[in-house]
Amino acid sequence: MKEFAAPVERLAEHFQKLPGIGLKSAQRLAFTVVSMPPEQARDFADAILAASASVRRCTVCQNLTDGDVCPVCADPSRDTGLICVVSDPRDVAAIERTREYRGLYHVLHGVLSPLSHIGPDDLTIKALVERVGKTEVREIIMATNPDTEGEATAVYLSRLLRPFGVRITRLAYGIPVGAHLEFADEVTLSHALDGRQEMSI
Amino acid sequence: MKEFAAPVERLAEHFQKLPGIGLKSAQRLAFTVVSMPPEQARDFADAILAASASVRRCTVCQNLTDGDVCPVCADPSRDTGLICVVSDPRDVAAIERTREYRGLYHVLHGVLSPLSHIGPDDLTIKALVERVGKTEVREIIMATNPDTEGEATAVYLSRLLRPFGVRITRLAYGIPVGAHLEFADEVTLSHALDGRQEMSI
Numbered sequence: 001m002k003e004f005a006a007p008v009e010r011l012a013e014h015f016q017k018l019p020g021i022g023l024k025s026a027q028r029l030a031f032t033v034v035s036m037p038p039e040q041a042r043d044f045a046d047a048i049l050a051a052s053a054s055v056r057r058c059t060v061c062q063n064l065t066d067g068d069v070c071p072v073c074a075d076p077s078r079d080t081g082l083i084c085v086v087s088d089p090r091d092v093a094a095i096e097r098t099r100e101y102r103g104l105y106h107v108l109h110g111v112l113s114p115l116s117h118i119g120p121d122d123l124t125i126k127a128l129v130e131r132v133g134k135t136e137v138r139e140i141i142m143a144t145n146p147d148t149e150g151e152a153t154a155v156y157l158s159r160l161l162r163p164f165g166v167r168i169t170r171l172a173y174g175i176p177v178g179a180h181l182e183f184a185d186e187v188t189l190s191h192a193l194d195g196r197q198e199m200s201i
Numbered sequence: 202m203k204e205f206a207a208p209v210e211r212l213a214e215h216f217q218k219l220p221g222i223g224l225k226s227a228q229r230l231a232f233t234v235v236s237m238p239p240e241q242a243r244d245f246a247d248a249i250l251a252a253s254a255s256v257r258r259c260t261v262c263q264n265l266t267d268g269d270v271c272p273v274c275a276d277p278s279r280d281t282g283l284i285c286v287v288s289d290p291r292d293v294a295a296i297e298r299t300r301e302y303r304g305l306y307h308v309l310h311g312v313l314s315p316l317s318h319i320g321p322d323d324l325t326i327k328a329l330v331e332r333v334g335k336t337e338v339r340e341i342i343m344a345t346n347p348d349t350e351g352e353a354t355a356v357y358l359s360r361l362l363r364p365f366g367v368r369i370t371r372l373a374y375g376i377p378v379g380a381h382l383e384f385a386d387e388v389t390l391s392h393a394l395d396g397r398q399e400m401s402i
Contacts, residue, residue: 003294004294005256005266005268006267008265010248014245018230018233018234019233020226028221034253034265038253038254041249044249045247047211047212049242050208051209051235052234052237054206055206055208089232090228090229096204
């Protein structure tokens with residue numbers, strides 16, 4: 001005998017496929033859905049269908065959007081000579097929150113990872129190269145995560161894009177604001193030393 | 202400007218309503234759904250609709266089921282003279298996993314909690330009393346959680362059911378199997394002492 005009614009089990013299986021959700025949490029979520037008012041459950045199902053059906057990749061920067069072109073690429077006030085390369089749409093959101101950056105993005109949808117069999121063809125690298133070849137780009141900022149794979153992807157891309165004669169930069173490494181030096185790891189600290197800047201008085 | 206495409210935001214809001222899922226996790230889950238093959242997302246939405254529409258409470262024990270009567274109550278080999286009162290359908294599953302218990306259940310769908318304004322009328326207590334009055338019950342096992350609210354609910358129910366002259370028992374408190382005495386809390390340990398049993402040699 002199954003532990004729960006078949007529709008609950010089936011829903012729990014779907015929740016369990018999502019990242020970070022184990023068997024127990026999945027069952028708990030399934031029970032929550034069952035206990036919802038029916039119209040709320042219908043709304044939830046609708047939201048899944050709508051997101052799955054209408055969200056696609058921006059034809060310019062590959063960020064997720066429900067139009068042809070994402071709001072950033074469609075904004076005429078953005079600096080089109082600047083492309084910030086990130087691995088994930090959530091990284092775009094993080095940089096947008098700074099309200100500092102006025103250029104465009106390019107979303108790779110992952111990083112190079114030989115161990116997970118993710119190679120250049122699994123990312124949007126071809127689209128990036130075409131884009132840099134076709135448009136007037138002044139600078140490309142590599143904003144992949146500061147971990148091994150993000151670093152390797154940034155190095156790979158900067159080599160690939162060097163022939164275009166574009167300025168290629170990397171986000172600064174250093175001590176995060178508000179952190180305590182005594183808890184900083186050696187690698188971060190040595191990056192912070194290497195990247196030290198003149199104090200402006 | 203919204204951080205993400207509107208359908209992603211909307212889906213993330215739905216995920217965020219589920220227990221234990223914060224803003225960041227909700228966004229991550231919404232992106233996972235967007236990246237799913239469309240048929241998998243459709244299946245997920247279907248599972249929500251099916252669970253919400255078809256799952257209701259067993260007319261006998263109030264456990265969740267997709268029929269009129271749950272599999273336990275429908276099983277003619279179960280001992281109908283024994284009712285195990287639990288607060289949640291997941292507790293039924295936990296007890297069923299022991300493969301020890303052959304009686305029926307009664308699911309309260311919560312516990313008495315004055316602080317959260319949950320009184321007797323918010324639980325399935327009326328149905329339990331009717332059931333005990335109508336059927337031949339030999340013993341009722343209070344299997345609510347061993348915390349303050351579960352304990353208070355068990356005490357309340359046992360007083361309410363005493364007039365029926367049924368045997369009312371409580372799950373044994375004690376040291377969990379595999380635990381270390383030195384880490385057991387005083388209350389559990391004193392319950393384990395009080396409930397000590399003869400060694401069978």
